[in-house]
Amino acid sequence: MVGELSGKAAIVGLGYSKLERRSPRPLAHFAREAAHAAIADAGLRVEDIDGLGTIPNIAAYGNTGDLEGIDIVSVPNMIRMLGRERGIRWHVQTPGLCPDTIIAAAAAVAAGACDYALVWRAVNVPKGRYSDFSRAEARGEHQFRAPYGFTMPAAWQSVALRKYMHDHGSTREDMAAFVVQNRKNTQLNPKAYWHGTPLTVEEYLEAPMVADPFCLYDCDIPVDGCVAVVLASAERARDLAQPPAYLTGYAQTTWPTRGGFTDSEHLWEGAAAMGEKLWASAGLGPGDMDVAMLYDGFSVFLYVWLEGLGFVPRGEAASYIASGATALDGELPLNTSGCSLGEGRLHGMAQVSEAVLQVMGRAEGRQIEGAAHAVATVGAGTLASGGLIFSREARA
Amino acid sequence: MTGEGAPVTKPVPVPDAITAPFWEAANRGVLAIQHCGDCDTSIHPPAALCPDCQSPALAFREVSGRGRVYTHTIVRDNVTQGFARDEPYVIGIIELAEQERLLLIANVVGVALEDVRVGMPVRVTFERLTESIALPQFEPDEGD
Ligand SMILES: [Zn+2]
Numbered sequence: 001m002v003g004e005l006s007g008k009a010a011i012v013g014l015g016y017s018k019l020e021r022r023s024p025r026p027l028a029h030f031a032r033e034a035a036h037a038a039i040a041d042a043g044l045r046v047e048d049i050d051g052l053g054t055i056p057n058i059a060a061y062g063n064t065g066d067l068e069g070i071d072i073v074s075v076p077n078m079i080r081m082l083g084r085e086r087g088i089r090w091h092v093q094t095p096g097l098c099p100d101t102i103i104a105a106a107a108a109v110a111a112g113a114c115d116y117a118l119v120w121r122a123v124n125v126p127k128g129r130y131s132d133f134s135r136a137e138a139r140g141e142h143q144f145r146a147p148y149g150f151t152m153p154a155a156w157q158s159v160a161l162r163k164y165m166h167d168h169g170s171t172r173e174d175m176a177a178f179v180v181q182n183r184k185n186t187q188l189n190p191k192a193y194w195h196g197t198p199l200t201v202e203e204y205l206e207a208p209m210v211a212d213p214f215c216l217y218d219c220d221i222p223v224d225g226c227v228a229v230v231l232a233s234a235e236r237a238r239d240l241a242q243p244p245a246y247l248t249g250y251a252q253t254t255w256p257t258r259g260g261f262t263d264s265e266h267l268w269e270g271a272a273a274m275g276e277k278l279w280a281s282a283g284l285g286p287g288d289m290d291v292a293m294l295y296d297g298f299s300v301f302l303y304v305w306l307e308g309l310g311f312v313p314r315g316e317a318a319s320y321i322a323s324g325a326t327a328l329d330g331e332l333p334l335n336t337s338g339c340s341l342g343e344g345r346l347h348g349m350a351q352v353s354e355a356v357l358q359v360m361g362r363a364e365g366r367q368i369e370g371a372a373h374a375v376a377t378v379g380a381g382t383l384a385s386g387g388l389i390f391s392r393e394a395r396a
Numbered sequence: 397m398t399g400e401g402a403p404v405t406k407p408v409p410v411p412d413a414i415t416a417p418f419w420e421a422a423n424r425g426v427l428a429i430q431h432c433g434d435c436d437t438s439i440h441p442p443a444a445l446c447p448d449c450q451s452p453a454l455a456f457r458e459v460s461g462r463g464r465v466y467t468h469t470i471v472r473d474n475v476t477q478g479f480a481r482d483e484p485y486v487i488g489i490i491e492l493a494e495q496e497r498l499l500l501i502a503n504v505v506g507v508a509l510e511d512v513r514v515g516m517p518v519r520v521t522f523e524r525l526t527e528s529i530a531l532p533q534f535e536p537d538e539g540d
Binding site for chain 2: 145264
């Protein structure tokens with residue numbers, strides 16, 4: 001049975017801040033820029049916004065700041081920035097990743113808890129060394145990881161690619177095919193951090209290794225920036241400035257990791273379990289998708305999602321990409337904007353925004369003709385991951 | 397705490413109500429893994445309840461200390477304190493011989509970085525960190 005929420009809400013506006021690195025500007029400036037851009041894009045005024053949602057957490061691990069307005073931008077801050085102390089009827093802050101917040105906001109506008117909900121995700125480049133772990137003691141979940149120097153997200157996920165390469169006979173050249181294709185797509189996306197910087201297979205293969213088999217270009221590029229979207233009910237969405245991107249499918253992962261990133265099989269199991277819920281919620285399947293924006297915070301997640309969601313059988317993602325099927329002119333154009341690896345580390349908002357733009361028909365030089373359904377996934381496949389399907393029409 | 401000039405150590409595990417028996421055994425040079433008496437499953441890292449059957453009937457028991465490299469990485473851009481920034485090291489995900497997918501994180505030592513392989517047989521050895529904490533590590537298992 002199709003999910004009750006399918007087709008009842010839509011994203012009706014989208015806004016980006018500039019994407020910079022180590023900007024002297026506080027993160028709040030980026031959030032304000034994205035919020036106003038999204039509201040204007042929808043053809044609304046600030047006074048129309050009566051719902052707010054965000055993920056107020058820092059998007060990093062280790063010793064980094066969490067100062068309001070500098071490292072995070074929470075709901076109370078946005079209320080003040082928009083001058084909406086008296087006008088907000090609904091708000092939510094969810095930990096984790098953006099699909100949780102978007103699903104909550106879609107439910108809120110569909111149920112009438114608010115009319116127009118603004119959802120944003122503001123992230124920065126953490127101060128100092130990325131995911132620095134400078135602590136003398138390792139408590140809780142850290143006690144079986146940190147004493148071994150296993151504190152870096154890139155290292156946690158690199159073991160998944162190693163196992164995949166071993167089990168399925170894929171190579172770094174195979175991954176180069178995806179990363180280079182992705183960077184090529186990025187050249188059609190002027191808002192992307194890596195726009196204007198192409199990448200060759202040779203450059204990928206010769207790049208510094210971070211945690212073998214991950215090199216620098218298997219990791220997304222940390223940026224200072226914010227992306228915001230406006231949601232409205234399907235009824236309200238029809239009368240606004242942009243063609244609506246209806247939310248027709250949605251799922252959250254409920255697959256916990258065990259043992260702190262030891263067993264990469266959990267990624268595929270979690271993605272598959274989420275995929276079942278995602279397709280059921282929309283009454284659609286992988287074959288119905290015209291484009292896919294799969295989370296690529298680390299390159300190996302492409303394999304997790306392509307296989308976990310059932311686009312290809314287990315172990316065949318690398319050869320599927322190498323066949324050209326995921327290029328802009330292939331049967332499943334993948335990460336058409338460059339997403340996390342190319343656009344920037346926006347914790348899933350790059351995936352959401354490109355899926356929305358594709359079904360709105362606004363993806364400019366990278367628009368896939370007639371794209372009616374787009375899937376976006378965020379996360380590694382395990383807990384906190386989520387998936388969204390956006391469609392040009394409200395009913396599948 | 398570390399004062400000026402004091403050596404910067406690796407993060408030292410702080411045993412808690414759930415994990416204390418693991419570290420107490422390691423300190424004696426024994427690898428002990430939590431085991432569920434109800435469903436006969438071994439569990440690592442230790443948990444409050446069995447993740448498979450939710451039983452609280454958990455106890456630690458000595459294991460062989462033998463296993464294989466399930467997967468691994470070479471950390472080259474290190475960010476953990478106590479590890480020299482310019483000295484790459486191997487993190488192995490070790491699958492213990494007692495149970496499929498019974499996995500434990502350790503450094504693979506006593507072998508060149510490039511020679512570590514998925515499937516390589518390994519066995520436990522202990523690295524003393526402090527008077528009360530010894531870290532299980534793994535080295536190539538040449539057999540007896
Ligand atoms: Zn049990």
